[in-house]
Amino acid sequence: PGKGAAANSPVEVTVGCNLELTGDVGSWGQDSRKGIELAAEEINADPKAGVKITLKFQDNNSDVAKSKDAIKKLILQDNAQVVIGCVGSNYTMAAMDVARDERVPMVTHASTNVTITKKGGEYVFRICFHDDFQGEVMAKFALAELKAKTAVLLVQKGNAYSEGLIASFKKAFTDGGGQVLAEEAYQRGDTDYQTMITKVNSANPDVIWLPGYFNEVALIIKQARAAGLQKPFLGGDGWDDPKLYELGGPSIKGNYLCNHFDSNDTTPKVKEFVEKYTKKYDVAPGAMAALGYDALYCVADAVRRAGKADPKAIRDALATLKNVETVCGTVTMGPDREVSKPAVVQRTGEKAHEFYKRQ
Numbered sequence: 133p134g135k136g137a138a139a140n141s142p143v144e145v146t147v148g149c150n151l152e153l154t155g156d157v158g159s160w161g162q163d164s165r166k167g168i169e170l171a172a173e174e175i176n177a178d179p180k181a182g183v184k185i186t187l188k189f190q191d192n193n194s195d196v197a198k199s200k201d202a203i204k205k206l207i208l209q210d211n212a213q214v215v216i217g218c219v220g221s222n223y224t225m226a227a228m229d230v231a232r233d234e235r236v237p238m239v240t241h242a243s244t245n246v247t248i249t250k251k252g253g254e255y256v257f258r259i260c261f262h263d264d265f266q267g268e269v270m271a272k273f274a275l276a277e278l279k280a281k282t283a284v285l286l287v288q289k290g291n292a293y294s295e296g297l298i299a300s301f302k303k304a305f306t307d308g309g310g311q312v313l314a315e316e317a318y319q320r321g322d323t324d325y326q327t328m329i330t331k332v333n334s335a336n337p338d339v340i341w342l343p344g345y346f347n348e349v350a351l352i353i354k355q356a357r358a359a360g361l362q363k364p365f366l367g368g369d370g371w372d373d374p375k376l377y378e379l380g381g382p383s384i385k386g387n388y389l390c391n392h393f394d395s396n397d398t399t400p401k402v403k404e405f406v407e408k409y410t411k412k413y414d415v416a417p418g419a420m421a422a423l424g425y426d427a428l429y430c431v432a433d434a435v436r437r438a439g440k441a442d443p444k445a446i447r448d449a450l451a452t453l454k455n456v457e458t459v460c461g462t463v464t465m466g467p468d469r470e471v472s473k474p475a476v477v478q479r480t481g482e483k484a485h486e487f488y489k490r491q
């Protein structure tokens with residue numbers, strides 16, 4: 133049982149963060165951490181917030197088995213009453229059974245695979261949009277904006293995120309009158325994509341749907357451009373990392389992705405966040421930092437309303453989040469433990485994404 137908070141004294145809570153702090157998507161965990169730590173500083177300095185947050189971090193090393201260990205450590209050793217994480221859908225899916233069994237609420241700030249909230253059960257929440265939404269956004273964008281009639285789909289086998297986005301894009305694209313010419317698969321960590329690119333070239337689609345993670349995506353686009361393929365690649369939030377440009381070089385320019393956040397947005401809430409973040413870390417925030425920041429604000433709102441650092445009470449308060457203003461949109465928790473947030477389509481520029489349009 134949590135300590136009851138006396139009137140006006142803040143609720144003290146330990147928030148565990150299960151993140152990819154190292155490994156092939158380690159930059160995502162690091163950026164999430166920066167966003168979460170900035171939010172914690174602000175919340176802890178604000179008497180009106182009504183909570184005092186202690187953060188605990190465990191690194192899942194971008195590894196499915198270690199993600200399970202990480203959440204166990206957070207709950208059983210660090211005594212976290214609520215957990216944020218993970219970034220990648222596969223890692224979240226590996227951790228959520230532990231949240232359910234230990235009855236500690238878990239909030240993913242970034243994992244978009246649709247099955248997560250369904251399979252995770254009552255203790256698993258998501259505070260970002262999911263892949264049925266972003267797949268549809270990009271399929272409609274391809275049809276309406278790029279006037280695409282045909283597409284080739286490239287899936288990263290074994291990555292639930294990539295597989296889910298293949299399905300949702302395919303449905304929306306074909307429902308809208310588009311035709312899928314071919315589907316090809318690659319594996320995590322592959323470095324030579326020549327065989328796949330040759331097949332894409334001979335199918336000659338209007339667009340290539342590539343819902344992968346930045347490491348592989350950068351190499352695929354680079355090798356495709358070197359092989360003479362000119363058509364636009366489209367992707368999802370998994371493209372969002374500066375390494376896309378570091379690994380892919382100038383060939384990255386001129387493609388499109390769906391994202392949660394655009395740092396060029398001039399609404400006051402976003403401007404203030406971008407300024408504070410840039411001042412603290414000397415770099416502009418990407419989607420991951422914004423989502424981490426938002427997640428801690430949602431958790432703090434729930435803990436304050438719960439009135440005590442008790443996992444069940446926090447769970448119930450997360451289920452009733454209402455109109456929490458965050459940098460990626462307004463959060464109201466639905467009965468399916470999902471929220472509805474807008475997406476932004478970005479165009480890849482020379483060295484960073486550029487704003488293209490809101491969806």
Ligand code: PHE
Binds near residue numbers: 222
């Ligand atoms: N949505 C991705 C996944 O589920 C993770 C991600 C979120 C990556 C936001 C980048 C930005 O695997």
